[in-house]
Every structure is written in structure tokens, then in C-alpha cells.
Amino acid sequence: MSDTFKAILVSRDEAKQQSVAVVEMTPDQLMDGDVDIAVEATTVNYKDGLAITGKAPVVRRWPLIPGIDLAGTVITSSHPDWKPGDRVVLNGWGVGETHHGAYAGRARVSGDWLVPLPERFTAMDAMAIGTAGYTAMLSVLALERAGMTPERGPVVVTGAAGGVGSIAVALLAGLGWHVIASTGRTGEADWLRDLGAAEIIDRQELSEPGKPLAKERWAAGVDAVGSHTLANVLAATRYGGVVACCGLAQGMDLPASVAPFILRGVSLLGIDSVMAPRQRRLEAWSRLARDLDAGRLRAITTEIGFDAIIGAARDIVDGRIRGRVVVDMR
Template identity: 50%
Template sequence: MFNALLLEESGKDTLARVQRLDVNQLTEGDVLVRVDYSSLNYKDALAITGKGKIVRHWPMVPGVDFAGTVLASDHADHKIGDEVLLTGWGVGEKTWGGMAEKVRVNGDWLQSLPGNMSPKRAMAIGTAGLTAMLSVMALEHAGITPNQGPILVTGATGGVGSTALQLLAKAGFEVHAATGRSAHKEWLTRLGASQVIDRNEFLQEPAPLASQVWAGAIDAVGGRTLANILSQTKMRGAIAACGLAGGVALNTTVMPFILRGVQLLGIDSVYAPIATREIAWQRLEETLPVDFEEQCEVYTLEQSIQAAHDLLAGKLKGRALIQP
């Protein structure tokens, strides 16, 4: 028997509670893992609170990522005792996820922990860190360099934004952080932001084209924010779009694309190829501070329910770890 955070349908609501489960109840897979850490992501918070249509099958154990140790395996690449991590692949949405003491998954989705990385550090980085690094890599591939001008990071106090901010600053970019939480200005500055901007500046009705400000951006918000950024991006600039906290609609024009050659780069961290993930994880390990995991708050399974509500209410900053 083991503990897990189980989500069940209750009319139109979602009932989230910690329960004792049997291994035989786990979803199918060829590798059984003891979970050391998971993390609380935006998707997880939507699933736990029932405020988003994340869960595809009921009941569901949330947790779109986890790190731990292999307990049993029928997969050629993973043996008992191996330390592994998983992010994405529909875990916590289609199959049971990492907010449990044990999880069973398809071994093709697992990666070995890079180098001497601990499970705690792996989940301090987690899905958010992977998404941030894939976004940075996309900007690099688009030819964006530090001498072209400032890079904007939206949702800067969130997991993706705060990690992207540190990665970009370490790479020599001038980074401007957009947030609705002015109380965290000093914290964002310590992470590497040269300027902190009120997110409301990006919520006005966007012009087809505005003054050229940004060489590039990493946008975790979407909606009207992304439309405004597009209109303000410099000639040959690029935006990595990796989130939708501000909405899924994008009401813009083709003018930034055909008059300035702006590139809109979609970031998919859920089904990114393993080879790409391995490059990203290696760079994350080499680039992020050695004490990166100490920036994170750690919650129990029981505490994760309230933490999910707090995340959606904008009360959390950075990364939130779950220790089953």
C-alpha cells in the first residue's frame, strides 16, 4: 500500500484527497518507480482545483513530473535502483502521475538523472525548467543574441518565468521581467532582471504595430499579453510562446510577421523528443545555480491541495516541490 493524492469527480466539482492505494490500482506501464519528489505546476493546480479541463480519465493521480528510483522494470533501458525522472508525456492527465509514493509508467518516457543531479534538484527544475530551457534554445536557434536588445519574460514570478530569467541573465541577456506582483521586485532583481515591469502594461488593446522594444521574449501568459509583445518586437525578433495563463485566444495581425519578420516560436515540452530533452537537461545542470533547489518551497501531499489554490491565486513564487 502507498499514499497518493487522488482526484475524483464529484458532480461538477473535483474531489482531491490523500488516499491509501494498492500497487495493483496503478495504471499500466513497464517500470515501477518510488517517487522521491514531484512538483506543483500550473496544469497540476488546474487539475487539483478542478478549474481546468486537464484530467482525461477518472480517477486521476496528478503530477506531470517526478523523480525517483526504479523499484521494478521490464524495460531494457531501466533497471532496479536506477534514478530516473519524467516530465510530460500526458502523465497526470491521461495516466496517473507523480503526486504519489509510487507510480508506474512507460519506460520510454523515463530519463536517467543527468550527472550527479539529485531527485530534489531534478524536480526543482522540473517541467517548468525544461520548458524555460527549451524556450531559451528556441530563441538561440532563431538567431537572437544579447547585443540585439532586451528580452522580455512574462509571468516572471512563476516556475517557467523565474527559471527563464536566470538562464537568460546567465547567458548575458538584458532581461526585463513582467509581473503583477510588485512585492517580488527585489527577488526578481536578485535573479537577474534589469527591470521589472507591471504586467498591466501589456493588457491594453494591442496596436497592429507599436514601437520596437524587444529583441525577443519568453511568454508564459498568452492572450492579449502576447498580442502586445508581438506588436512591440524588433525587426527579426522572436518570441517563444510557452503558456496560456492569460488566455488561449490570440487576436493580432500579420503585420509583425510580414513587416518586421518577427518569429513566433511554439514550445512543446510535453512531447519533446528524448534527444532534445537530454541536451536541455545537461544545459540546465550546467547553468543553474548549485543551490537552485533551495529557492523552492517543499509541500506534503496533504499540503499540495491548498498550495494548488495558492498557485492559481498568485500567492506562490518560483517552484513548489511535492515530497510524497
């Protein structure tokens, strides 16, 4: 590998004004870690968009290489679990937030943060899934652990045209669920039906202030939106239903009441993908390899090169990205 590599670097001046630049770096400028990886593929998540645009305080150490997901090949390792040539995936662990991330030709990380790349997937496949798809799978697993099955009734997926939502739709439909997809981009209805959605509803049905309890509409939910949307999802969840909460695209607030919990026995499950324990990560990636239809994954994915990352980051924050964006770093 060359002694230098390209990287995207986010910096901040004394007035706390953020700037983004493409720079040349050397391995000795990377942070501490016991595994060096040749980054072959990455992706642009909503969180990456926030990091690059500065629209939310994702980056907490300056300057920093953003990018919370990567897949690639181990170059050097002093970690007992990894050796040169191993194919690996990384999601989260503060990478791209407090530790140099994926938007560079090379990454140096803790081997404890890595999982093996499933044999079924290429590096590009793994990043078509990325944190968004891995979070969607964690949400599905949480519903299953809570005893939810397709026989219980429909499942609603909010933010369905986004990264988490689109893979959640594909996964749940493939597992036999009747999927109700909520999106503000109703022009994507045919695309969502191709992914397996049985019904499409406009997000405006859920995004405005609503009643503490509403007519029962679904048995389960995967919510990547938060705020009024999550409150309304809970209010319309059937008796004994379960909702997995994994995002905040509308907001971090939850203007809800206790009514769904104490009158209908509804459960709200929190999904954390950043610090999830290794065993749960391995389970999620194993299930993704088993359950995610390759054709549906391709339908969700747009491929770009390194030079298009910054533009894609701005587009995803502005709601102009459908599904998943994969970056070929080779």
C-alpha cells in the first residue's frame, strides 16, 4: 500500500466554524489501534451526513475523519483475533465520531470493534447494508425476542424510503410480515412495494401532534423517526404490541403519553447499534446473510466513488437520498 492515502477531514476553527477538506495523510497520522485495514468500501449514513454538514454535534474530536462504517482487508494486526488478509466489517464504536473513521484509504482501529465479513457478502454488499441495515436487523431481532411474529398482525416501518427503513421493509417482508411503509416520499410507493411493502401511508398521517390513543392499526413497529411520529405509532399499536425505536430523523423528543403502555400493554424497545455487544453484532450479521434477499439489496443501493462522498452527505441530510449509498474506495 502507498505511504499516503486520501482522506476527508472535518476541522473546526477557534470560532467553532466547521470546514471539510480532502487531504493526503500518512499512516502515522492515524489514531491508536491494534489493527490496520485497507478500506475497500464504506457508505453514507444519515449520521455521516450530519457529521460532514455540521448540522448536529456528531463529531466530538477535531480534526477527524468521518465515516462510521467500513469493510476491508486487514493489513497489519497485533490483535489475537485478526491476521493480515482477514476480511472484516466495522460499524459504530465511536468511529467517525471520536476516532478517525472510514472516509480514508486506511483505518487503524481496535480489533475488538471488528466482526468477520460474512462469506456471502462482498465489501460492497456489506456497506450496502452498513449501520442502517445492521440497525434494521437489530430492530427485527428485538421484535422477535419480544415474541412478535407475522401472525400477530401488521408491522409499520417509518422513514421507509431511508436507509434503515428500506432494509427493514425488505427484511420484514421476507420474513412474512404484512408491512405498512410510512414515507414522506410517496413517489417512491412502487419502489417500496417492490421491496415488499403491502401498504404505503403518507408520513403526514403520523408526523403531526395526535391523540394519546388512536385506533389500533398494527401489532409492531420499527421507527427511525422519533418525535410525533413515534408517539403516533405507539398510540395506534394494538394491545400487547411492540415498537422498536432506532432513530431520530424527525427529532429527539417523544411527545407521547403513558396511555399506550398502561391501557394496551404496549412495549417500546430501544435499539443501540453503536455500542452493541459483539455477540449481538455477530447474530445480526449472520441473520442478514441468511434473510436479506440479494435482489432487494441491489434495488436499495446506489454506488458512488470517494469524490462524491461530501455531496452525498449533504443530499442525505436534505432528504434527497433513497435507500443506501455505497462508496467504492478501491
